[in-house]
Amino acid sequence: MTITMYERVGFENRRPSPFSWRSRYAITHKGINVTYQPTRFLEADMIEQLSGQRYVPILVDGSKVVHDSWRIALYLEKQFPDRPSLFGGESALGQTRFICLWADSTLGQLIKHLIYADFIRCLAPEDRPYFRSSRETALGQSLEAACADRAAWQTRFSAACEPLETLLAEQNFIAGQAPQYVDYSVFSLFQWARLGSPQDLVREQSALAAWRKRMIGLFDGLADKFPHYPSTT
Numbered sequence: 001m002t003i004t005m006y007e008r009v010g011f012e013n014r015r016p017s018p019f020s021w022r023s024r025y026a027i028t029h030k031g032i033n034v035t036y037q038p039t040r041f042l043e044a045d046m047i048e049q050l051s052g053q054r055y056v057p058i059l060v061d062g063s064k065v066v067h068d069s070w071r072i073a074l075y076l077e078k079q080f081p082d083r084p085s086l087f088g089g090e091s092a093l094g095q096t097r098f099i100c101l102w103a104d105s106t107l108g109q110l111i112k113h114l115i116y117a118d119f120i121r122c123l124a125p126e127d128r129p130y131f132r133s134s135r136e137t138a139l140g141q142s143l144e145a146a147c148a149d150r151a152a153w154q155t156r157f158s159a160a161c162e163p164l165e166t167l168l169a170e171q172n173f174i175a176g177q178a179p180q181y182v183d184y185s186v187f188s189l190f191q192w193a194r195l196g197s198p199q200d201l202v203r204e205q206s207a208l209a210a211w212r213k214r215m216i217g218l219f220d221g222l223a224d225k226f227p228h229y230p231s232t233t
């Protein structure tokens with residue numbers, strides 16, 4: 001039975017969604033054969049018909065349709081128990097979930113203010129009006145205004161990354177000696193930022209930069225298999 005993952009696709013085959021990236025890494029970690037279905041923002045009706053909600057990623061495995069990247073990770077762990085574990089056991093589940101939620105709410109929110117004005121160019125031109133209006137409504141201001149004070153947002157972002165910097169100076173991955181879902185989930189935000197803006201938000205020579213490099217190199221350089229920030233749009 002073919003398993004299909006519907007994920008966001010951007011301008012000229014870019015993969016701009018952090019949530020899709022963490023699911024891609026989880027699938028690759030498990031070594032599962034999956035067909036990827038690139039999906040535009042404008043195809044939300046089709047996603048809703050399949051899954052009852054409008055967000056990607058979704059995973060379709062026969063009659064089972066799973067939405068939300070966290071639920072996809074749990075599903076993969078349950079369906080493929082003989083493949084390498086994504087969590088390292090039941091007791092790590094709550095901690096992993098907490099770190100993923102913390103990363104999305106803290107790092108994810110700050111990253112928006114560092115990349116959104118650039119990020120829109122990574123999306124297909126026909127998806128840009130929806131992205132702009134939905135995000136500007138959520139932010140209560142234009143993408144450009146949200147990103148105006150870059151230095152201040154960078155200071156806040158670097159401060160929020162301090163615990164990660166300390167940890168990654170002590171061990172190679174957040175999960176320990178080898179990467180697990182917690183690494184994929186946090187990395188997906190850094191991947192979103194590196195593909196979504198020409199400006200780097202990670203300090204060179206930092207432990208975070210070294211970890212990000214290790215993550216980019218995983219699975220035969222999975223993170224670099226799609227186009228980077230566009231030089232022309």
Ligand SMILES: N[C@@H](CCC(=O)N[C@@H](CS)C(=O)NCC(=O)O)C(=O)O
Nearest residue numbers: 008017019054055056057068069070
């Ligand atoms: N909690 C969800 C969030 C998924 C999410 O935000 N997906 C974005 C990816 S681009 C999306 O589909 N957005 C649709 C929209 O904004 O209308 C998950 O972890 O999968």
